[in-house]
Ligand code: PEP
């Protein structure tokens with residue numbers, strides 16, 4: 001018996017020969033089980049594949065009844081095989097029947113076997129099946145044998161994932177190819193149908209078994225050295241913003257790359273006879289499997305970092321020194337980009353005309369990449385757990401940026417339903433386009449100005465496309481957030497000039513830099529703050545660092561030479577701040593005059609009303625400001641003490657509550673009394689029902705994202721402003737303790753046939 005035992009190295013060599021034979025996948029699998037059984041002197045070797053219905057199906061066996069192939073199944077979690085699948089870890093037992101999980105399958109004749117070794121068939125951390133050997137005698141399998149079986153399982157995983165294997169008996173596909181559905185957070189409205197492009201492409205390992213272990217160890221060491229050096233370069237350069245990698249992530253990379261345990265595990269894996277790439281994939285797959293079971297968010301994050309690092313190492317091994325593959329440059333049609341996380345600049349590198357959607361494992365609605373996705377008008381969904389592990393490049397994928405869902409490898413039914421949805425949305429868009437040049441007025445003739453929120457060059461075509469009355473909020477910080485270093489005055493000026501050109505005489509309101517809080521400039525070192533939302537941000541930073549503010553104002557004044565210029569300041573908390581900022585503007589104007597530079601033909605200065613303290617200084621403010629603009633996103637967060645970026649609380653209070661509507665009503669009243677224009681530029685103005693309520697409390701100017709102009713206009717042209725005011729104002733004034741007036745206002749709007757559904 002012992003003579004037939006070739007040892008794990010011989011097994012791997014033979015396996016390489018089997019893989020090279022031009023036979024069908026099923027025949028290859030049949031040969032693999034025979035080979036393993038012979039090599040390990042095992043009476044049984046079987047492969048179970050996890051099916052779409054969650055059961056494990058016997059796909060090949062040596063030693064069990066062959067009639068059972070494609071007939072015997074067990075539930076995931078049933079028996080020892082199920083245990084291996086569930087735990088995603090090897091199970092090695094010399095007395096299998098004594099184990100509580102043991103289950104008896106009469107059709108296989110399994111009861112006479114005592115020893116059991118099962119390893120999971122893993123790919124990208126997902127269990128695709130189980131590979132098992134069994135012996136009649138009581139024996140314990142060696143670590144070397146477990147390693148060899150795990151390597152074989154990697155090879156089988158590739159066969160399963162490639163879709164070559166199927167079950168002629170049941171027609172049920174292996175789980176690796178099954179349709180999958182996941183729900184995360186909607187980041188950018190729209191529906192995208194297309195095919196997966198991994199932002200960081202996985203390196204497909206083709207050669208698993210090494211010809212020369214010494215040479216593989218050398219390759220591994222060289223790649224590790226290059227990897228460490230490249231991380232040091234990134235950290236030293238400070239050029240960390242482009243790929244969305246912040247310094248702390250790179251620091252974690254550096255720590256792991258120099259971690260002895262990680263290096264040792266990689267070396268040990270190579271020493272079992274596999275290639276350096278296969279070793280990285282093996283260790284990475286274990287990491288991913290651990291990651292999926294880890295519930296502690298900090299540890300999960302670190303495992304994620306380790307996973308990213310393994311990807312980088314794989315790239316070092318396959319294309320040394322090249323770094324990341326330029327996927328953005330060679331994008332297929334109808335691409336849906338899937339990434340763990342992404343910086344806003346990286347998204348802008350993709351060809352917009354081919355991009356249909358974005359799926360992220362991270363990302364919140366207020367993240368910078370989400371803002372860019374909205375500006376590009378592509379569907380985006382974030383917080384999809386293990387998104388990069390759920391998909392294979394080229395897989396069909398649907399992104400529903402309305403509900404926050406994704407459908408991977410969708411069934412025909414789901415796909416048809418979405419094609420219908422897309423058609424329906426297209427019809428709506430058609431309706432909105434038809435309204436583009438219609439007057440933006442209610443039936444009773446109240447003019448309601450609809451303006452755009454913008455911040456990037458890609459936003460500019462939207463002015464014409466939507467028929468907006470101008471730009472009500474130009475978020476100048478976006479240019480700073482997508483850049484890898486502080487934009488120079490000339491670059492700022494060029495952008496502002498391009499914006500004014502595109503607006504073509506329509507008004508543009510530039511907001512000075514609103515950074516700090518959640519809007520972080522990666523190249524600007526800032527002191528860590530306990531409560532950044534309440535910290536050193538926006539106008540506070542601008543007044544403390546007047547050079548920064550002056551540079552920007554200079555760029556704005558130069559760009560606005562000979563035209564009307566509108567500038568407003570964010571996060572003003574008291575009148576004196578507005579005065580101080582206005583003084584800086586006046587000094588810059590004096591400088592223009594002194595140097596004989598062209599001046600803007602008019603300058604209007606305004607303040608954002610988004611800090612509640614300003615509610616009690618409105619009359620004083622309105623005496624000094626030319627206009628005001630309500631930032632309802634921040635006003636809501638500060639008024640209700642409810643973090644807009646924290647999903648647990650951000651939806652807890654309704655902007656359609658009497659408290660908030662009273663505040664908004666008060667602001668509109670004071671502005672009217674002072675004869676100064678007021679606009680509302682927060683997210684609530686972008687929703688048709690809320691927009692109707694705003695008209696009802698006196699607003700006649702709303703600024704919103706481009707995709708919202710159509711829906712809001714469609715509702716308002718059917719509305720009667722006087723009727724809305726007559727209904728909403730008393731409702732708000734007399735609401736006796738109601739948490740929200742949404743239901744009442746919605747009922748009113750629906751009765752009047754207004755299109756207020758989101
Ligand atoms: C707001 O706070 O409502 C606003 C428009 O500004 P931002 O969302 O950029 O903070």
Ligand code: MG
Pocket residue numbers: 570610631633634
């Ligand atoms: Mg704000």
